[in-house]
Amino acid sequence: MQPAGVIATVVALLAANGTSVLDCVCWHLNNVTDSGGIFEDNVEKTIKWFYCNYEVWSPDFVTCYSREQPSPAVSGARRLEDRLWHSGLLPPPAGGALEGGGCAAALAQLRRVPYSEYREFLEELDCRIADDCIDSRCVPRLNNMEWNMTTLQTDDLRHHILSQSAYAVRRITKAMVGRVNCEWWRQVEFEWRNKRELQAQAAVFWERLSSYWRDLAQLLSHGATHASELLVPLAFERMGNHASDQQLHGWIKDMERVKDMLRTKLTGWVQDLQLASKQVEHYEVEEDKDGPGHVILRRPLLSERLLRYQPWSLSSDDDFSALCKERQLEASQMFSLADDLYAFYRVYFYTTAEYTDAFYEDDVKIVDEEWQLEDRSHDTLSVDTDCVQLLVNALDHPTCPLEDLPLEAVKQREQCREQLWDDVVQRSPHIPVTSYLAYTQRVNVNLCLLAWMAVNSYGICQDVPFSMIQSVHDARCYFDSPDDQSCLHSNATDAICSVSRAILLLKCRDFSSIRTFHNCTFASLEFRFYPSRISVLDQKLTEETLNYKNSLTNATLRYKDFKIDSLKPLEISFILINIIFRFSTAGVYMYLPQLRNLPGRILLSFQITCITQILCSEVVYRMAGVPDLPTAVLIDSALTLLTCIWLNSFCYQMYACVRHLRLPDQLLPAEVSQLFRREVLCVFIPWSIVCVAAVALEKTSKYHLMHSRIVVLAGISVSVAFNLVCLGLLGYMYLCNRCSMRQLKIVDNKKFATKKQCLFMSVKAVILSGIGILIRIGFHQAQGIAQFVYYIHLATMVQGPVLFVCFVCNGTTLPILKNRILLWWNPTNIPAGLELCSAAERNLARRNNEQSPFSESSL
Template sequence: MNSGGVVASLVILLVANDNELLDCVCKQIKFAGEQAGRVSVSIGLSEIWSTYCIHRDDYQLYETCDNLDQSSPTLPAVGRLVPTTWDMKPFRHADELKCGFVTEKIRGLTVDAAVQLSRELSCHIAANCINSYSVQGSNDTQWNLTTLETYTLWDPIIWESLEAVQRITGATTARDMCYLRHPVNLPELSSKQPGMLTLTKKSKLAPIGSRRVTAPHDVKEFQAVVLEELSNYWRDNAQLLSFGVTHVSRLLIPLAFKYLSKNVSHEQLDRWIEDMKHVRDMLHTKLRGWERDVQYIRKQIANYTLEEDKETPGSYILRRPVLNDHLLDYQEWYLSFRDDFSAQCEQQQPKASEMFGLADAVYSFYRINWLRTKYSPSVRDIIDEKWQLEDKSSAVLNVDTDCLQLLADVLEHPTCPLEDLPPEAVQQRLQCRERLWADVVQRSAHVPVTSYLAYTQRANVNLCLLAWMAVNSFGVCQDVPFSIVQSVHDARCYFDSPDDQSCLESNTTDAICSVSRAVLLLKCREFSFHKSPELCAVRYYGAGRYPSGFEVTWTDPLRGYVKPTKRTLSYKESLYSVTLKYKNFKIDRLKSLEISFVVLNILFRFLTAGLYMHLPHLRNLPGKIFLSFQITGIVQILCSEVVYRMAGVPDLSVMVLIDSALTFLSCIWLNLFCYHMYACVRHLRLPNELAPAEASQIFRRQVLYALIPWSIVCATCIALERAARYYLIYSRIIFLGAISLSISFNLVCLGLVGTMYLRTRNSMQQLKIYRKGKFASKKELVFMSVKTVILSGIGIIIRIGFHQVQGVAQLVYCVHIATMVQGPLLYVFFICNGTTLPILKKRILACFNPDISIPEQDLCSAAERNLARRKKEQAVVAESSL
């Protein structure tokens, strides 16, 4: 039999019985080496020893030095997951006979045959492991106190998973060796035959061979070979990882029960098991991210290209897209469950620190042994596509403050993850992620604010800060598996194709989490640094053995480790203290002042409106329009300051629409008032010259004119906001534009009135027409100036202008309180004047003294007044006589 046939027979024999014969061969080689004084007794045995035997006891666990403790049960628990080495396994006599036969066969192999055997053997170990397991799922055993006390780690139902994770760990190492030690050979240019290339491909199922192809097709054919090898490699990794993740999730609870529940009372075991299930689910979510990454990487192999290096003929360059295995470096190298959640869960579960510590250690152990080594063909250079996107540390978005408040509250007041969140809290987090994603897709850096309530509805936030708040350990994204490849894919889709959201791999609920992780890790240089704390390593030597001391072995930066910088924390603090703190009007020292101003505003507005309805000389056309303005203001204050803030209805977005609509309606009433003021001056006609019936008819027509544009604008804005959240900015722009246009109209009318007054005064001076008194006193000029400012709506523009400012919520809040003095101002400057105040004073005095005459009720002569007084006196005498 030739060497190829011998190698194939040996491979089949060695892997036929779960590698037990190969473990026995390692024992035989060690025994032979001890007898001969050296290990490498022959070329074949030396090759097997170096490629298989001495690498089977090199398993490490990396963790932060603070979390590694000699007395912790975590170390022996993780040791149970370490593959048992060949020197710890017993063998039956029949196996030892086969072992001796195989050892002698290997001893006689040539160098080429021994090399081929090592490669074929490492490849077949992984393939045999994949073919051996068919996993039913991670929840086929419902662990409870009865099942855990019945089974031990040696029972078949548990031993199956324990043996599986051990074999998968060994198979992963063997699979890496299969490709790393024996990669696909690259073709080289033949100097003797120009235009011809030699393409050599080592097959893992056949002896080493070669074939020759013509030059124009060599690179393409070799690319197909390389990509096939890469695809097979990542296919095997995906299968092994999928099996491993499932078995680890199945095994974690009985493993923890074996090593962590010794000091737990029997009464507390039920609660301990339920809490351990939460920890298992948290770990499973993390491990699923690995599984997704490996599957995505395999899909991307088809986008790899191989080309000949023009500068170095005979050498090749492998070009890879952004989505390649290089991104796996951004997967977390170790978890921080213990540091993050132990304090929150200590009261509920005294063993929480050990539970989280076990999950952290299991994750770290498999991160270093399942997801560390990556294979690439032996090309001259590997060039990765660059993601052409600038640093996003200064990017700003406008988002929903309710969601932002939720993110801040989660960070400020974290809860224990072992507790089941109420269904409404879970739904709130899901809805928040959807709303945040809608805000991110909208990409608006600022949404125009037309009311103080709208200021509390939207907030400008830094994109990197938002990403950190969302994906923080205490954030709202912890139930979403972290796949770095999917995250980068989603982020590129978002930034490069903003109008094509169909390219997203994530659904709408998870998209904000996916994109935020990629942005934070790759495009937020000033918001996080990747300097990891000092790590310690525990080296296992099989069967759970480890040394008594820990050695600091790794202090290099880890890409997947994200720690916020001082700038991140300062941004967060300023966001929470300046913007979110005032979202619900929570400035404690101004609370009483604000309430007082609101009460005075409402009281004086009601008083002013009542006087306009009661006093006859104010019930003219301008008075009716001003009364409508007052009623609109009263309704607006009652809705926003009383109903919404006290009763909480309607919801904030609806209340913002109502508040903005009433602000716009107030501006329309001012338009009508200013227009009639202009018309009266232009036509030299006083408002009181209209008959009551004519004034009412004109007023009804003016109300119709006012409601038509108001209804159109309101209906358009409501339709936009109800159609989709993407149109929120357009709705606010329409309201802001309508209000600005309305106030501009007021300013034009008042400007025309002032121009006509100046022109008339100049004409009278030219005609040398003089009057003894001045046009108006200083008090009257002040009154007219303030009235002009109020009627122009400049105050509304100033208030809205302050609302556009972000990050100065305290100042905006003070401006909001200042606007509450509008009610007293309207009373003083529209009632307390030389015409209305005397009438009001006499009416009030007439209530106490009937003899006081009211100007509009004066009789025609003194005789009539005397007659009326005499009749009144006679009536009093008659009553007294009765």
């Protein structure tokens, strides 16, 4: 019989009931026909071996460790294969097994095919089986079955759906392997005499390869539908038929959730295969100069080789079973069955991806594009702390994926994913922190650690399909086209999950849980005894993986608890004490006339600014939650800068008084008011310029957030530097005067100050210089351990009592304050020194009471 006759026979064979006729033939050959009666020249033996034999259609998957210890995924796939191929779930043959039925007619047609034409017959059979299934004629159409207690407990309905789904999975599996074999039978032979013929053959090659991946995507789409429908009744047969009605209701709900997880994972596979078919047009074929008669196939980065990075397990960790144990006692069996179904398809499609290289390895040299990008294991990004806290909490306290999350929590996760993606796009390696609120808003995180946290945080990226080709495409768009995010395939909500997966697998050597093995043997019987040497990716061993994940989990703990709940009462107490003492200091300066001079008014303005800052950030924002956090950070940073500029004015007045030998009390009230207005103008002009620049940068674009913080930080730094210059000049003038007095041999037995006064002056100098503000900001920049920064924040709340002690409780102000308070109770009791009517009389009395040893010696 000629090949045209073989084709006609196969077409006629599959015309009635598609591949069900072949299943009928297999049933007949295995149960009716005596195996010893099959002649060597009969095609029935070929049919029985290459189509009916289960082992022929099952990949012989060998790991790189040993055959005695296969990976859990392969073991799960084997268990499911045995159940699907050897269980009693399959329906009886459609054409009838007896003579006179459709099966007998099919056998009659097969016997007319000579055994010498078996190769043409197998080729046509493989291709026709795949085409028949791609057109959905080999499997029944299924509606999405809504399982409930009634439908599951109805044995006839359950067994019917279960049988149909299992039978469909078996047929689809055969179609998958048949499509691979069809490609092997009809692979393109590169024979050319000139460049035009080579390009023509390359065009045929591209079309066939693109069609190959489209067909596999269609088959997998069918398989995903039937595998999802198979999950619930198959699980009920295994574990759910002994539960009570109340338990069964919760069991069905949980199984539907596991079914959604499985469908999401398989959807990622379908997307990958569809994208692989579209990438074929970017392949390049050229003549191999080093190997005459051979060609070089140059594949882009986005090609089917990325399919090997697809995960081997449905759940990212076995802890799912432990997490859901309290909710569902049979959670382990639920996830185990879903993992087996997923691994079943994962093993089959691993072979389809790897055999593409094996088809042309003798004549075609495959060169894959390398992603020319350095390792990103040490890159850092500034991201939103609330989202990082959400990721850390999800890692530290994972929830069972079967639980119903509140709608608010779901929206929070989606908003967090979108916010994280915005932060990643901004690419800010470090944003200067100018306030504690700014520290709670932004945190510097390692890029690879952030990707690991996003991928492994249960529930954060669980509903995003894992499409490896799409992930690499998005990651390449992110790295190579930072200003053109329109090239992303993922939307803004899913982009952080997509890019994180690619970054973690391809660009983070220190964070990758996958390693590459070369020259691992992969022999498969269904590929016509055509073994191949391929490279295999496998996950780390179980113990090593656990240690690896534990180390990364521990690395996230330093981003945990930015605000310590146990210290919240202490923080509130410190804030109240700070506010009380600052108000007390301001009240004293407003109450005492002696402190209403120019330096006193400037220091009072400094106190009022500090009080406003505390009320805005620590009271209004924390209690009322208004304004929003970025605006609150702007206000807090601006007030921090204003306090520094007030200190500039105060330090300059100190320098001017000493420089011109003019005490503040010698100014008239009108002159004090005029100078104070001038000082206020000098303070607000530079402050307004810096604040307007920062607000304009931050409000114009979120990408200028770092620049706005740098402007504010630069203003604070310049202000503190000015204070240090003024204080340094004061110290320099004191040393010069002291040296001059010694040269004039003017001797005084009075000390400059007591130890207590020296301590007070040192503390005042630190406060007035603003070094404390820079120290606080410096600790925030370090951001090593969150608790330490929190302690620094608590320490800044002690500034109020320190200011009160240093500027009120001293030898000058405290006696005056005490006397004024005593006059409230006894107005007639005038303390000594206050009964005189003028300052001149008080000075004269003080001079008369003093006896200068120097004057006596000079007389």
